[in-house]
Each structure stands twice: as structure tokens, then as C-alpha cells.
Amino acid sequence: MTRYQHLACLLSDRIEQGLYRSGERLPSVRTLSIEHGVSISTVQQAYHLLEEKQLIVPQPRSGYFVATRKATPPMPALTRPAQRPVEITQWESVLELLSSRNCGDVLQLGSGMPDLTQPTLKPLWKIQSRMAQKQDTDLLNYDSLLGVAALREQVARLTIDSGCQLTAEDIVITTGCHEALSVSIRAVCETGDIIAVESPTFHGTMQTLRGLGIRAIEIPTDSVTGISLEALELAFEQWPIKAVVVVPNCNNPLGFIMPEARKRTLLTLVQRFDAAIIEDDVYGELAWEYPRPITIKSLDMDGRVLLCSSFSKTLAPGLRVGWVAPGRYRDRVLHMKYIGTGSTATLPQHAVAEFIRQGYYLPHLRRMRQVYQRNYETFSCWVRHYFPCGICVSRPQGSFLMWIELPEAFDAVRLNTELRALKIQVAVGSLFSASGKYRNCLRLNYGLPINEHTEQAIAQLGAAVEQAMHACHIETEHASSLTD
Numbered sequence: 157m158t159r160y161q162h163l164a165c166l167l168s169d170r171i172e173q174g175l176y177r178s179g180e181r182l183p184s185v186r187t188l189s190i191e192h193g194v195s196i197s198t199v200q201q202a203y204h205l206l207e208e209k210q211l212i213v214p215q216p217r218s219g220y221f222v223a224t225r226k227a228t229p230p231m232p233a234l235t236r237p238a239q240r241p242v243e244i245t246q247w248e249s250v251l252e253l254l255s256s257r258n259c260g261d262v263l264q265l266g267s268g269m270p271d272l273t274q275p276t277l278k279p280l281w282k283i284q285s286r287m288a289q290k291q292d293t294d295l296l297n298y299d300s301l302l303g304v305a306a307l308r309e310q311v312a313r314l315t316i317d318s319g320c321q322l323t324a325e326d327i328v329i330t331t332g333c334h335e336a337l338s339v340s341i342r343a344v345c346e347t348g349d350i351i352a353v354e355s356p357t358f359h360g361t362m363q364t365l366r367g368l369g370i371r372a373i374e375i376p377t378d379s380v381t382g383i384s385l386e387a388l389e390l391a392f393e394q395w396p397i398k399a400v401v402v403v404p405n406c407n408n409p410l411g412f413i414m415p416e417a418r419k420r421t422l423l424t425l426v427q428r429f430d431a432a433i434i435e436d437d438v439y440g441e442l443a444w445e446y447p448r449p450i451t452i453k454s455l456d457m458d459g460r461v462l463l464c465s466s467f468s469k470t471l472a473p474g475l476r477v478g479w480v481a482p483g484r485y486r487d488r489v490l491h492m493k494y495i496g497t498g499s500t501a502t503l504p505q506h507a508v509a510e511f512i513r514q515g516y517y518l519p520h521l522r523r524m525r526q527v528y529q530r531n532y533e534t535f536s537c538w539v540r541h542y543f544p545c546g547i548c549v550s551r552p553q554g555s556f557l558m559w560i561e562l563p564e565a566f567d568a569v570r571l572n573t574e575l576r577a578l579k580i581q582v583a584v585g586s587l588f589s590a591s592g593k594y595r596n597c598l599r600l601n602y603g604l605p606i607n608e609h610t611e612q613a614i615a616q617l618g619a620a621v622e623q624a625m626h627a628c629h630i631e632t633e634h635a636s637s638l639t640d
């Protein structure tokens with residue numbers, strides 16, 4: 157962190173803590189420069205940064221003032237899905253989301269794409285082009301079913317940071333985390349079985365369940381502590397649940413990190429009912445806290461946790477390099493891997509292994525965490541500024557996804573249709589529910605570049621939300637006057 161960023165951070169903390177109140181005049185540039193022993197231009201840069209984040213406003217010839225702000229929106233409350241196994245719907249909406257993914261002229265405010273523009277990714281291009289120049293035929297050949305050994309060794313090493321003690325033999329490389337999840341689900345379940353999921357949850361997991369004829373039971377989930385263990389226990393008592401799928405670290409879409417004690421209790425509970433845990437850690441390395449949070453897998457003594465992840469969110473999704481540590485389900489997972497893709501593309505595996513081996517991965521991760529955390533601060537200011545009151549907003553603990561809950565009667569699907577004219581799209585909440593709940597919610601990606609174009613899009617989105625909220629208020633009033 158540079159000096160001016162450090163100073164900006166300090167000042168923004170003071171504003172957050174209420175030491176400088178809304179509308180209050182801030183110390184002059186000269187006073188701060190003397191107080192902190194930094195140059196005038198450092199203070200100016202710090203003030204400029206805070207101005208960009210809309211925390212302070214300049215007033216000609218009077219200095220800087222703390223911006224008069226709307227109150228921070230509350231966080232979404234514990235969700236309340238129907239607690240019985242359901243067939244999964246929403247495929248058509250997922251397909252629509254996927255087909256709009258690469259429409260160049262539409263700004264995807266809700267995608268799950270990481271920022272691919274940072275300079276710390278450049279060595280990956282060089283490594284790949286050097287590999288291509290060598291024309292080594294091994295790189296064009298099949299590799300083993302387990303995946304490239306050099307990559308499995310690197311992955312095993314990386315998992316030490318999440319508390320695991322794995323070796324290369326414990327890892328199976330997959331085509332993205334998507335395949336890791338799908339082979340895991342197929343390894344532990346059969347058609348007609350029931351799996352418990354957080355609610356809301358990643359649509360890819362749910363569509364996999366749908367494709368396999370597995371029903372999902374959506375468990376209430378809190379935006380701070382994660383899946384409700386009490387509700388999960390009740391569900392276990394009522395239904396023959398084979399596995400629980402969770403994203404406990406930097407959850408998609410709610411952003412929480414499940415506290416360690418709850419991770420332990422979850423494992424004990426699942427052990428009691430002799431089920432499996434499919435743990436999706438695809439965002440775990442993007443947690444802002446240091447050291448990064450542990451995985452449930454690190455607590456697992458009897459091999460019932462299948463840990464799934466990939467380099468899609470930390471490096472690039474187009475590499476399609478993921479992995480699973482399947483524990484006691486290794487043979488089944490290998491079989492499912494074989495009947496699914498046979499083996500994962502060889503060249504990207506070598507490229508990722510080299511990127512890590514040459515020491516580029518950890519600095520890249522550090523940078524991405526900083527970029528996303530800074531972006532989050534700006535995005536949450538924009539949301540507070542441009543969105544109407546009466547919304548709830550998640551406070552993610554890492555990664556780049558934010559969940560916004562609007563009043564119950566709000567229809568985000570309709571909003572998205574209207575947003576087409578503005579060439580903006582969001583991810584609508586119903587994608588994240590088996591039964592189409594959360595139509596009043598949306599997911600935003602704050603990994604997008606912080607520039608005028610993005611700010612303008614958020615401003616347009618905020619205005620569209622406000623208009624739609626007003627319209628649905630009128631409709632609700634009209635409906636209730638008809639029933640009165």
C-alpha cells in the first residue's frame with residue numbers, strides 16, 4: 157500500500173467509526189501533512205481517492221467535508237426457502253444468462269467473471285507462448301486420468317494454506333470446478349437421491365442436480381454465518397439426504413465466510429447422518445482475511461469431504477483447470493471423470509503448474525484481493541448513492557460478488573428485460589434457487605473496472621430499480637384496494 161492509500165484508509169476508517177461526522181469539515185491539507193509527516197501532494201492524493209469513493213466532497217475555498225450519506229443498507233436476513241425436496245427449475249433462465257455472456261456491447265454487471273486485465277497475469281501469456289514454441293508433442297497428447305503430476309503437486313502445496321495435508325495422489329484434475337462438482341455429485345449420489353444445498357446457491361450446482369435427476373432441499377442460509385445448522389439437522393431427521401453442497405468461503409452469491417466453529421459443527425452433523433460434504437472452495441483464496449479461512453476438508457478425518465476448486469476465479473475461467481480432492485470417493489470420482497471427459501486439456505495444466513512454480517501465483521492472488529477489496533468499497537458507495545432506500549446488501553468477506561435484496565414484490569426478471577434497452581444486464585436472484593425464489597434479488601460483480609462507464613451503468617441500474625420499486629408499490633396498492 158502506498159502512503160496516500162494508507163492515509164486514505166485511515167481517514168475512511170475514522171469516517172466509518174463516526175470520528176468525523178456527516179457534513180463535518182475535515183482537517184486542512186496542510187494540517188494533515190504536518191500531523192502525518194507526509195507531503196502536501198500525498199494528502200491531496202488521499203483526499204482525491206476518498207472523493208472518488210464519494211466519502212468526502214470538496215467545497216470551493218472551504219476544503220473537504222464528509223459527504224452526507226444515506227445510512228448503510230442492512231444485510232439480507234436469514235433466507236426462508238421451502239424446506240422439502242424439490243425438482244430443479246430455472247434452466248431456461250440459466251441458458252439465457254449463458255447466451256448473453258459474450259455479447260460484446262452489453263455490460264454484464266452480474267457475471268461471475270474475474271478481472272482478467274491485471275499485469276500480474278502477463279507471465280501466464282509468456283509461459284503459454286514459450287510452451288507453444290517448444291512444440292513438445294507431450295503437450296498435445298492425453299495426460300493421465302488423474303491429471304498432470306506437476307500441477308497436482310502444486311495444488312497439494314497450495315491447499316496447505318487452507319489447513320489441508322494433501323499429496324499429489326489425493327488430487328484429481330478436472331475441467332474447471334464445474335466438472336469437479338459434477339463428478340463429486342455423481343460419485344456420491346444416484347438418480348432420485350436428495351442433496352441439501354445452501355439457499356441461495358450457485359446455479360451450476362443446481363443444474364447439475366437437475367441433469368442427474370437428483371432433488372434439492374434448500375436450507376435457510378444467513379448472509380453472515382452461512383447455512384443454518386439447525387434447519388439442516390431438521391432436514392436430515394426428515395429426509396434421506398445423501399450429501400450437502402456448501403460454498404463456505406466467500407460464498408457465491410452471499411459473500412459470507414462460515415465461522416470455523418460452524419464448519420466443525422457442520423462436519424459433526426454430517427458424520428452423524430453418515431452423509432458426504434461437497435465443499436466448493438472456488439473463491440476461498442480470494443478471502444480478504446489473512447491467513448485465508450480453513451476448508452472443512454482440513455477438519456475431515458474420515459474422507460467424507462470432497463473438496464472442489466479451480467483456477468477460474470483466481471486466474472482465468474477460460475483455462476478450464478480445476479481439481480477435486482475426493483477423499484474416500486476417489487475410485488468413483490475417477491470413474492465419473494473417465495466417463496465425463498476422459499482427461500483435462502494438457503497444455504493449460506502445464507501452464508498453470510509453471511505459473512505457480514515460477515512464483516507468480518501468490519503475488520497475483522495478493523494483488524487480486526487488494527483490487528477486489530478496493531473495488532468493493534467503491535461499488536458499495538455507488539450502490540448506497542444511486543440505489544433507493546429499502547434495500548438489503550450483502551457484505552462480502554472476499555471475492556467479487558455482491559447480493560442485493562429488494563422489496564418482496566420486486567421482479568428482477570422484468571427489470572432485466574427493461575435493462576436490455578440500456579445494454580446492461582444483472583444476474584437475477586431466481587437463478588440461485590431451485591424453485592425460482594429470490595426474484596426480488598440480484599447479484600452484482602464488483603470485479604469490473606472502476607471507471608466512469610461502470611459508474612454510469614450503476615447509476616442507470618439504481619434509477620431503473622427506483623422506478624420499478626415505485627411501479628410495484630403502485631401495483632401492490634392497487635391490488636390491495638381491489639381486495640379491500
Ligand SMILES: Cc1ncc(COP(=O)(O)O)c(C=O)c1O
Nearest residue numbers: 268332333334358408438466468
Ligand atoms: C460457486 C461456484 N462454483 C463453481 C463454479 C464453476 O467454476 P469453473 O468455471 O471453474 O467451472 C462457479 C462459477 O461461477 C461458482 O461460482
